[in-house]
Amino acid sequence: MMRLLMALTGAVAALLVACGGSSGGDGNEPIALLQTEVDDGFERPREVPDFRFPRDHGAHPGFQSEWWYVTGNLTGEGRSFGYQLTIFRFGLAPEGPVAAGSWATRQLWLAQLAVTDLGGDQFLTAERISRGALDLAGARDDRLAVHVEDFVIEATDSGLESVQLRALDRGFGIDLQLSAVKPIVRQGNQGLSAKGPTPGNASYYYSVPRWETTGSVRVGDRDHDVTGLSWFDREWSTSALEGNQSGWDWFALHLDDGTDLMYYGLREESGGFGPYSAGVLVAADGAVRKLSATDLAAHPLDWWESPVTGRTYPIAWRLEGTDLALEVRAKYAAQEHRGRFHYWEGAVDVTGTRDGRPVAGSGYLEMTGYQ
Amino acid sequence: MTSLLRLRGLSTRRHFASHRGQLWLAVLGVAIGVAAVVAVDLARISVRASFQASLDAAVGGATHRIVGGEAGIPQSRYVELRRKLGWIPMAPTVDAQVVGPDGLPWTLLGVDLLREEAVARSGGRWRGIDGFPIDRWFAGDDLVLAPEGLPLPPEPTLTIDGRAFPVEIAAAYPVSGPPARVLLADIGTAQRWLGREGHLDSVLVVADELAEDALNRTLGGDLRLVRENTESAGLSRAFELNLMALSLLTALVGIFIVYNTFSFLVLQRKPVYALEFALGASPGARTRGVLLEALALGVLGTGIGIVLGLVLGQVTLSLVSQTVSDLYYDPGDAQVILAPLTAIKALLVGLAGCLVAGWAASRSVSSASQRISQRVGIIASLALVAGLFLLVVPGPLLTGLAGVFATSLGYALLGGPFLALLSEPLIRRIPVAAFPFVGLGARRVPRSLDRTLPAVAALTLAVATVCGVGLMIESFRTSVSDWLDQSLSADYYLAADDGVVSRADIDRLRALPEVEGMSRFNLRTAYVGDTAIDLAVQDLTDEGWNSYQLLDGDSSVWARFDREPVGLVTESLARLENLGLGERIAVKIDDRSLELTIAGVIRDYRTGPGRVLMSWKQYSALAGAPEPTSIGLYLAPQADGEAVERVAATLLAERSDYRFASTGEIRARSLEIFDETFRLTRVMQWIAAVVALVGLTGALLALQLERRRELVLLEALGLTAAEQRRCVRIEAFLLGGVIAVFAMPLGILLAWSLTAVINPRAFGWRLELIWAPFPVVLALGIAVFGAWIAGLAASSQVGEAAS
Secondary structure (H helix, E strand, C coil), X not given: CCCCCCCCCHHXXXXXXXXXXXXXXXXXXXXXXXXCCCCCCCCCCCCCCCCCCCHHHCCCCCCCEEEEEEEEEEEECCEEEEEEEEEEEEECCCCCCCCCCCCCCCEXXXXXXXXXXXXXXXXXXXXXXXECCCCCEEECCCCCEEEECCEXXXXXXXXXCEEEEEEXXXXXXXXXXXEXXXXXXXXXXXXXXXXXXXXXXXXXXXXXXXXXXXXXXXXCCEEEEEEEEEXXXXXXXXXXXXXXXXXXXXXXXXXXXXXXXXXXXXXXXXXXECCCCEEEEECCCCCEEEEECCCEEEEEEEEEEXXXXXCEEEEEEEEEECCEEEEEEECCCCCEEECCEEEXXXXXXXXXXXXXXXXXXXXXXXXXXXX | CHHHHHHHHHHHHHHHHHCHHHHHHHHHHHHHHHXXXXXXXXXXXXXXXXXXXXXXXXXXXXXXXXXXXXXXXXXXXXXXXXHHCCCCCEEEEEEEEEECCCCCEEEEEEECHHHHHHHCCXXXXXXXXXXXXXXXXXXXXXXXXXXXXXXXXXXXXXEECCEEEECEEEEEECCCCCCCCEEEEEHHHHHHHHCCCCEECEEEECCCHHHHHHHHHHCCCCCEEXXXXXXXXXXXXXXXXXXXXXXXXXXXXHHXXXXXXXXXXXXXXXXXXXXXXXXXXXXXXXXXXXXHHHHHHHHHHHXXXXXXXXXXXXXXXXXXHHHHHHHCCCCCCCCCCXXXXXXXXXXXXXXXXXXXXXXXXXXXXXXXXXXXXXXXXXXXXXXXXXXXXXXXXXXXXXXXXXXXXXXXXXXXXXXXXXXXXXXXXXXXXXXXXXXXXXXHHHHHHHHHHHHXXXXXXXXXXXXXXXXXXXXHHHHHHHHHHHHHHHHCCCCEEEEEXXXXXXXXXXXXXXXXXXXXXXXXXXEEEEEECCEEEEEEEEECCHHHHCCCCEEECCCHHHHHHCCCCEEEEEHHHHHHCCCCCCCEEEEEXXXXXXEEEEEEEECCCCCCCCEEEEEHHHHHHHHXXXXXXXXXXXECCCCCCHHHHHHHHHHHHHCCCEEEEEHHHXXXXXXXXXXXXXXXXXXXXXXXXXXXXXXXXXXXXXHHHHCHHHHHHHHHCCCCHHHHHHXXXXXXXXXXXXXXXXXXXXXXXXXHHHXXXXXXXXXXXXXXXXXXXXXXXXXXXXXXXXXXXXXXXHHCCHHHHHC
C-alpha cells in the first residue's frame, strides 16, 4: 500500500542523502515529504494500468518513487519474530542523459530491515542506501529481483510463487523463502489506487496477501529456524498527498480462518479517516472484496509514547465493519523507526470475530504523521 | 599595620615613579617569557587543530583502509564487498592533489556522499542545503563541495595534471576547526577528471575485530586491509613533542627572568624594608607586600605577554605550517586559536611564576639565601645525572626529550656556583695594577656569578641552545646533502606519477648518443606485516651501486644483490620493525609475498615508514618483470644535456604525469625544503637568546644596586662615575665570556642528544654530528655581545645607584 509514500523533490532527496541513522538529527517526517512539489517531468498514474509481468515487478524510473515491501510474523524454536524488509527507489529527476562513467545515475535506492525479537524484547533495524549504478542497487526486468547492496528480494522465476529474502546486518538478519498461497491482488481500481481528488494523485498498486514463509532469523550469533506468513506490497507513483491529510494508518492482517485484510486510513487534519481511505478483504479461496472508507471504522484503544522521540502512537485499535470486529494490538510497543524517517511499523496480534465466528491472527501496522 | 601598608604603597609608587625604566624592564621580562610560551603553544595547538581538520577531511572516523595493487582497487571489487558485507561502514575514495583557483594546492577527494556518513569525514557532515543540485551531483555534473570559511569563486577552475577544469561549487560543507583545503566531488566525476575510471584509490573502513575478520576472509587477491593513519599520527606526535620541548624550554627561561626581576626589585628596596622592620613590620608582612607587587606586575606582564604572544604566534604559526606542509601534509589555512590551556599556561608562567619568584626573592634578602642555593645545587646535580641517564639508556622519544630537558636544566643551574669556583683562581692572576679596570671588573665576576644564578642559568641555556640546535641543523643538513649527492648518481631522472615510463619513451632517450647508461626503478607500495612501505626495485648501473651508504652490512652485498633474494632496508624501517642483518622478511605486494633476507641497512632521509630495496633481476625471477615507474639517465663524459632535455620536453608535453628533473634541481629543491623545515627552530633560538639577554641585563642592574657601598668606596678612592661604568662593562663582558665558554659543553651535549638520541627515536634516522664552526661562533658571539649590551644598560645606572 502507500507505506512510506515519498515523493521526493531535490531538497528532500538531499535530506535523505545527508541525514542518516541516529546521527541524522530529528529524522524526517514522511508526511512532509508527500506534500512537496514534484518535478513535472515525471509520469503520473492516471489510467487504469495494464500490468505486464514480470516487467512490472521491475523498476519504473518514469515515476518518481516506488517500493517493494514485505512484512511478516514468524515463529520457531519457541521464539516469535516480526520482520520487515523494504526497498525504495527514488528518482532524483526524470530520466535523462547523465555524464559518462559508471557511477552517474538519477536513481537513489534505500532498503530498510527491521526484526522484532519478541523473546528478546528488542526491535532491531538497519538501512542500506545506495545509488542505482554499478550493480550496487537496482531491479531486474525479467523477474522480481531487487537489491540494495546486500539486502535482496528475489524470485526464483518470472512469477511470485517462490521468492527469497536475504538481509543480514551486524548481529541480526533474515534469510527466508516465501511461497505464494494466493495470487496477486490489484488494489484500487484494477491497480490504480487514488489517494485524493486531484487527477494523477494516485499510485499503481498490487499485493501478494499471503506468502507462506520458512527460513531463518538471526539474532546475535544464533540462527532460529522459523515459519510464518508474510505480506507483499508493490507500489509506484509520483503522487503527493492532499494538503489536508496529516498521516496514515495501514493494517495488513492474516486471520486464522484464511482471510487476509488490508486497510489504510488517510487521516485528515480535522481528525478521522478521509474519504480516500480504502482496503481489501481477501477470502481463504482468494475471492477479493474491496473496502471503501465507509466499510470499516477504526478507533484507537491504547497509546504509547516514544521515550526517544516523544511521539505518541496508538498501538492498539478496534476495527469494525459489517461482518468484522477486530482488536489489533502491538506485540511490542517500541517498534518505532528512528533512522532516516521517523514512523512506527511493527508486528501486531489480532483477535475478534468474522461473520460472528471468533478469529485470531497476526499482521503488521504502520503509522505515520504522529507527534 | 594599616598605616604601614599605606606607607608601603606610597613607597612602592614613588619607587616606580622614579625608576620607570626598571618598572618596564620588569614588566617586559614577564611579558617576553609569557609571550614566548604563548606563541609556541599557539602554533602547536593551531597546527594540531589543522592537522586534525585535514585528517578529519581525509579519513574521518575510519580505522582501516582497503588498498589495492599498483592500479588501485578495481571498483567491481568494491561492489562485491558492498554486496557481501554491506553492514561494514566503508567509503570509497579517489584522491589527488590539484591546483585550486587560488593557485594553491588542494586535495580533491572523490567520494560517494551516500557512504560518507559511514566514516564521518568532515565533508560527509554536510547536511541537506536548500537548492543543492542533488540530481546534477549524482548525474555526474562538474560540481564540488568546498569547505566553509575558505572563500572561492562560485565557478572556480581546477588544474589537474596541467589541464584546466571549470567546476561549480554546489554547496559548502561545514567544518568544526580550521578548514582544510579539501574539495569534494562525486566519485565518478573525480575519476573522470583524473582519468581513473574503473578504479578506486582506497576504501576507508570503520572496523572492529569482527569486521576486520570478515574483511580479511573476503579480501584476497591484491586487496589488503591496513590500519589507518598510524604513520601520520606517529609523525605528528614526534613533531608536536619537539615543539612542546621548545615551548617548555622557553617557559623555563621566562621563569628565570621573572625571578631575576624580583630579585632586582627586592634588592633595590632593601633600605625601605629595613626601615619598615624598624617601624615594627614583620618579615611576613614584607613577603606579603612583595607578593602583592608580584601579583600586580604579573597581571600587567601576563596581559602584555598574551597580546605579544598572539602576535608572535602568527609568525611562529606560519613557520610551523610551512614545516608541516613540507614534511607531513598540507595544513590548509591554519588559524591562531587561543585555547584555554594556553591561557592557563600563560597565567602559570606569568602570575604563578611572579608569585613564586617574588616569594623566593623576598626570602633571599634574608639569611636563607645560602640554604636556597644549596638546595638548588642538589636539585640541579640530581637533574643532570637523571637527564644523562635518560639519554644514554634506550627508551621512547618522550624519555629522550625528558633527558634533554633535565640535563639542560641541571647543567644550567649548576653554572653559577661552579663557574665562580673555577674562575676565581684564574681571575686572581690578572694584575690589577697593570689593568686596573679589567682587574677590578674581573674580580667581581665570581661573586656576580654566584649572585645572579637565574640569569646565568637562563643565558647558559640560551647559548647552549643556539650552539646545540645550530650544530644539529648543520649536521643534519650536511648529512642530507651528502646523502643526496650520493643517492642522485644519475644526471637526470624521469618519473611517471600515474603509471610507468613507456618502453617507447625509454628507447627514445636511450637512442641519444649523449646517454651512456640508464637505471630503472619500480617504486610501489608494499607491506611488511601491517606496515605500508615503499618497495624499490632497482636495476642499477655500476655507478648506481655507490649511491647507497651502508650503515650495516658490507660491500659483498652488491655481489649478492642480483644473485640472491636479498633486500636492503632503510634505517627507519629497520628501527620501526626491529629488523637486523640476516633476518628474513615477507614483503607483501599485490597477491604475492616475497621472502627476502636482509643483507644491509642503508641510509635514507625520506619521511615515512621506510623502504625495502631489491634487485630488478631478482624481482623479475620471483614475481615477473616489473615496469619502470622512473628511470635515471647517465650522460657520457663531457656530453651536453641539452639534447636529453629537448627530448624530455617533448615527452612531458605528451604525458602530463611525467616529471623530469636534473640531479641539480632535485638536490636544490630538497635542500630548500630542508631549510624551510628548520626556519621555526632557528627563530625559536633567537627568541630564547633575546629573552635570556633581557634577563642578564636585569641581573646586572641588580648587581649594581647590591654594590652601593662598594661604589661609594670606589668613589672615595677616586674613581669617577665614568670609570666605574667602565668597570661594570668589563665585568659584564667577562661574565658573558665566561658563561659562553661554560655553555659550550652543554651545547655540544645538546647537539649530540638531538642527533644521536632524539632524531633516531622520532624519525628513525641517525645523523653524524659534524663540527661546524658557525653555530659555535654564533653562540659565543651572542653571549659576549649580548653581555656587553647588558653591561652598557647596567652601567648607565651606576651614577644613579651611587647617588
